Amino acid sequence: MKILIKNIAEIYSPFVELRKNQFILIEDQIIKKIGKMSKINQIKEYDYLIDADKKIVLPGYINTHSHAAMTLMRGYADDMPLDRWLQNKIWPFEAEMDADDIYWGTALALMEMIKTGTTTFSDMYFAMDRVADIVGKSGIRAVLAEGLIEANDGQEGLNKALKFALDYSGAADGRITTMLAPHAPYTCGREYLEQIRDLARENSLPIHIHLSESKKEIFDFLEKHQLSPVKYLAEFDFFANHVLAAHCVHLESGDLEIISDNNIQIAHNPMSNAKLANGIAPVKKYLDKGVNVSLGTDGVSSNNSLDMLKEAKMASYLQKIKYSDPTAISTKSILEIITINGAKALALSNVGLIKEGYQADLQLIDINNSTFFYPHHNNLSNLFYAADSGSVDTVIVAGKVLMENKELKTLDTEKIYYEAEKRALKIAQKLR
Amino acid sequence: MKILIKNIAEIYSPFVELRKNQFILIEDQIIKKIGKMSKINQIKEYDYLIDADKKIVLPGYINTHSHAAMTLMRGYADDMPLDRWLQNKIWPFEAEMDADDIYWGTALALMEMIKTGTTTFSDMYFAMDRVADIVGKSGIRAVLAEGLIEANDGQEGLNKALKFALDYSGAADGRITTMLAPHAPYTCGREYLEQIRDLARENSLPIHIHLSESKKEIFDFLEKHQLSPVKYLAEFDFFANHVLAAHCVHLESGDLEIISDNNIQIAHNPMSNAKLANGIAPVKKYLDKGVNVSLGTDGVSSNNSLDMLKEAKMASYLQKIKYSDPTAISTKSILEIITINGAKALALSNVGLIKEGYQADLQLIDINNSTFFYPHHNNLSNLFYAADSGSVDTVIVAGKVLMENKELKTLDTEKIYYEAEKRALKIAQKLR
Structure with a gap:
């Protein structure tokens, strides 16, 4: 499975300067290739495309x-x-x-x-x-x-x-x-x-x-x-x-x-x-x-x-x-x-950076639809000091999309809300 | 202008015990009537209806x-x-x-x-x-x-x-x-x-x-x-x-x-x-x-x-x-x-409480669509200690709806983003 993420506004990762206008190619669990959008025509094959226009990428x-x-x-x-x-x-x-x-x-x-x-x-x-x-x-x-x-x-x-x-x-x-x-x-x-x-x-x-x-x-x-x-x-x-x-x-x-x-x-x-x-x-x-x-x-x-x-x-x-x-x-x-x-x-190797060869554990954050990201002087500051998690748009772990456009892909939201609520209130009721 | 807010799950306001299953009638700028949903048939006339099902109300x-x-x-x-x-x-x-x-x-x-x-x-x-x-x-x-x-x-x-x-x-x-x-x-x-x-x-x-x-x-x-x-x-x-x-x-x-x-x-x-x-x-x-x-x-x-x-x-x-x-x-x-x-x-009278006769300055908060509100042991704790502002659904000031279903009613989002961004970056550019 190959996932291509295109039009990434900015990539933030420790130890590396800010990279703008990038793409990321994920192959199976791994970040295979990171490059400038001007070079995206090098990527001929992929199974799934994510458009990260006006989004930034960080490690999860x-x-x-x-x-x-x-x-x-x-x-x-x-x-x-x-x-x-x-x-x-x-x-x-x-x-x-x-x-x-x-x-x-x-x-x-x-x-x-x-x-x-x-x-x-x-x-x-x-x-x-x-x-x-x-x-x-x-x-x-x-x-x-x-x-x-x-x-x-x-x-x-x-x-x-x-x-x-x-x-x-x-x-x-x-x-x-x-x-x-x-x-x-x-x-x-x-x-x-x-x-x-x-x-x-x-x-x-x-x-x-x-x-x-x-x-x-x-x-x-x-x-x-x-x-x-x-x-x-x-x-x-x-x-x-x-x-x-x-x-x-x-x-x-x-x-x-x-x-x-x-x-x-x-x-x-x-x-x-x-x-x-x-x-x-x-x-x-x-x-x-x-x-x-x-x-x-x-x-x-x-x-x-x-x-x-x-x-x-x-x-x-x-x-x-x-x-x-x-x-x-x-x-x-x-x-x-x-x-x-x-x-x-946690003694994990090849996890925690947006870097070729590392596990594809990353998130796309929407910097376009929240006041917390305006103006865009510094999106990392806006993220850590102003924003809230409502701007997290897409989450990928080991090359698998767990959330896209804020929609969870692997977990059944309604069922989990129902079960967690029922069980928690039942215990609280019993202890009253 | 009369606004009726029905099906309010809970009302939180200082000095008053939690009220459940309520309605609020707003007349012009003022909170005219607060009552139990079982009594809502007393309200015969209104110009605008807001359904606050699975939402709580607080003063703004x-x-x-x-x-x-x-x-x-x-x-x-x-x-x-x-x-x-x-x-x-x-x-x-x-x-x-x-x-x-x-x-x-x-x-x-x-x-x-x-x-x-x-x-x-x-x-x-x-x-x-x-x-x-x-x-x-x-x-x-x-x-x-x-x-x-x-x-x-x-x-x-x-x-x-x-x-x-x-x-x-x-x-x-x-x-x-x-x-x-x-x-x-x-x-x-x-x-x-x-x-x-x-x-x-x-x-x-x-x-x-x-x-x-x-x-x-x-x-x-x-x-x-x-x-x-x-x-x-x-x-x-x-x-x-x-x-x-x-x-x-x-x-x-x-x-x-x-x-x-x-x-x-x-x-x-x-x-x-x-x-x-x-x-x-x-x-x-x-x-x-x-x-x-x-x-x-x-x-x-x-x-x-x-x-x-x-x-x-x-x-x-x-x-x-x-x-x-x-x-x-x-x-x-x-x-x-x-x-x-x-x-x-701020030396304001009749502001800051959900109380009859007070200015209708209030917010509806969605407690149904965010993990931060599950389970519902205590929604005030969930709001102040867990949630973020993404759950604010509707905002009313002086009896006027400024936001409903998270949509701003009085301000032009795109225009404001454009102007604020342009002006801020221009000044930053000049000072570089």
């Missing part, structure tokens, strides 16, 4: 930390103290969710992701075989891991999570890769974490974990172990693996060096950290130190969307505030964080 | 601080140190803008405001007679003031600003009211400000001013006057008038009491304060003290949109961060800040 966004099925809890609990929010609302709701609920909650999440320009997401949740099912159907790219809380899941859960990781690695024509995901150093004991460390190494699996999210976590660790969570994990060589650490909001002295020296991959979740009042992660410091920072939405219940464009603007503006520096995190830097940095964080 | 948003024509500078200068941004980019661009540019820049701004659910805005800029022209045509409600910088405008400018304020008060069938707008205490000298204070009092005109925006402003005032800007103005009784103060990010000891005692109206601009790295205003403190806080976008060049929904989410999440408190600024509080508080700040 890469959401490196989510709990997709939590869409079912959108708006269910807001503006509450953290412990009451978790204990009285989130955990009881999750306890009522079965594998089918997770399937439909994830389906709603995938609709939202595709509509808002996300082409890859990383998920840590439960019933991941069902998540993999809907990922397969949707056409999106995903890095999946069964979340492990030692007290709930124990050895049996770990065995199941490992089996999932091994069985599903490379599933859906290679669109699915997997990780091991101990929830956090405060919900998994040292021996459990050491076991996961070894299993990850033996099976070449990356690890996805929550780390240094709240002040309370740091405080408790210092009291219990006389070590920050980062130092505690470093002590037993947990970071010898590829580790994707979500949040990393709070640093104790020496933590930054450990993160940098061990090449820890950061999933920054500014919206969730703000909503739950956990603070602002020191992203500028990480970047200055050469640490790879990517962007995640976290679950919908602490966001309350999976919209990476909102996340990007929040990330930039919060760093400007934190460092009293309006130059902190430029649009160019956002573009890297939201695309190629995400691919690195 | 009230943007209390903007410089609308700065839309022409969207994306023109970002991620720069404040002084270079102003001196090398914003001021030179503004110096090239003529009255026609301001007209078309404001027209673009009004399109954006109406599309994003804003029904009233407060503007401080230049060539305000031209701003009033397009406000009149658009149908939006506006509070207009000619901005005054003493060194530029002097006595002549003040005379002109006063004449504008008197001539245009009550213009456009009462949709336009006016203020006097000395730019800031650091760009207008004491005698100039005293003169404005007296003219405001004599002519019953409110005052719109920038106040305590940056740390530098506070530092300079303390050095020059040994007083904070707030105390400096209080010393010569500037606050005896109705004063709308934009920003108020930084408080020195005693400032909060002065603001509260003098009933100073705050226009909070969280996005602009973040982008320019000025900080986070102490909104929670103001509210706890009973100070009226409203919401503004500031100019597009420091935002970069006029989208009050983005502003509202930012306002809430920044307060949660600032006070390490996830309960800070609930959705209920946002609803007040973005509607009725704005009306109070």
Whole structure:
């Protein structure tokens, strides 16, 4: 299958200057050729034509930390103290969710992701075989891991999570890769974490974990172990693996060096950290130190969307505030964080750039029909600082069109709305 | 003219519990009757019917601080140190803008405001007679003031600003009211400000001013006057008038009491304060003290949109961060800040609520066709914390439909895009 995208107004991709008036030829899953419109007559054969007149092309966004099925809890609990929010609302709701609920909650999440320009997401949740099912159907790219809380899941859960990781690695024509995901150093004991460390190494699996999210976590660790969570994990060589650490909001002295020296991959979740009042992660410091920072939405219940464009603007503006520096995190830097940095964080090769030989994971954004793109001084600024996801027009993953002219091609909108709504309200009703 | 809106799923308005399955009858400019759908047969006569099935109704948003024509500078200068941004980019661009540019820049701004659910805005800029022209045509409600910088405008400018304020008060069938707008205490000298204070009092005109925006402003005032800007103005009784103060990010000891005692109206601009790295205003403190806080976008060049929904989410999440408190600024509080508080700040009566006898300034929001509204646990949370302005379906101001089914009724979209684009790029080209 060959797809030709013609008349592209502008292509934005990390590390490359802005390219204007371009075409892109996609062959099977791959970006085969990028060229100037004046050379388009070189392309003799294609099966499908997309006219990108007055549209710009970017790599699809890469959401490196989510709990997709939590869409079912959108708006269910807001503006509450953290412990009451978790204990009285989130955990009881999750306890009522079965594998089918997770399937439909994830389906709603995938609709939202595709509509808002996300082409890859990383998920840590439960019933991941069902998540993999809907990922397969949707056409999106995903890095999946069964979340492990030692007290709930124990050895049996770990065995199941490992089996999932091994069985599903490379599933859906290679669109699915997997990780091991101990929830956090405060919900998994040292021996459990050491076991996961070894299993990850033996099976070449990356690890996805929550780390240094709240002040309370740091405080408790210092009291219990006389070590920050980062130092505690470093002590037993947990970071010898590829580790994707979500949040990393709070640093104790020496933590930054450990993160940098061990090449820890950061999933920054500014919206969730703000909503739950956990603070602002020191992203500028990480970047200055050469640490790879990517962007995640976290679950919908602490966001309350999976919209990476909102996340990007929040990330930039919060760093400007934190460092009293309006130059902190430029649009160019956002573009890297939201695309190629995400691919690195998820250990994905040939993903995250508009570049020949890379996976054809990209989006077309309409710059003609929204006030947010007028005037056209700088479309990347207009996108990240002004627009909303309503301008995402077409989304392609691994060479397959998942949305065109804002119409979803692989997911049944009405069925997903119906199922997600019914299941979410039923659980809320039961818990009332 | 009587407009009947039927089948409203929910009405949200400050101070009133959620109302479901309602109708609203608008007669001329006024909300005449609100009732349950079961009683709609009481309404025998109407000229125009709107079916609000699967839509919710809110008061239109009230943007209390903007410089609308700065839309022409969207994306023109970002991620720069404040002084270079102003001196090398914003001021030179503004110096090239003529009255026609301001007209078309404001027209673009009004399109954006109406599309994003804003029904009233407060503007401080230049060539305000031209701003009033397009406000009149658009149908939006506006509070207009000619901005005054003493060194530029002097006595002549003040005379002109006063004449504008008197001539245009009550213009456009009462949709336009006016203020006097000395730019800031650091760009207008004491005698100039005293003169404005007296003219405001004599002519019953409110005052719109920038106040305590940056740390530098506070530092300079303390050095020059040994007083904070707030105390400096209080010393010569500037606050005896109705004063709308934009920003108020930084408080020195005693400032909060002065603001509260003098009933100073705050226009909070969280996005602009973040982008320019000025900080986070102490909104929670103001509210706890009973100070009226409203919401503004500031100019597009420091935002970069006029989208009050983005502003509202930012306002809430920044307060949660600032006070390490996830309960800070609930959705209920946002609803007040973005509607009725704005009306109070702008000295508008009978505006800002969905209430019989109030001006019919309202919006219909589609909760059926966006993932952001699924599931429907809480539509106000879904609106403020998840949605984007793409769900705004219909906007009515003073009983006139300005947008219906997302189609603008009073403004010529193509013409405005063309003119704004042409003029903005021409100025940028000239300055290159």
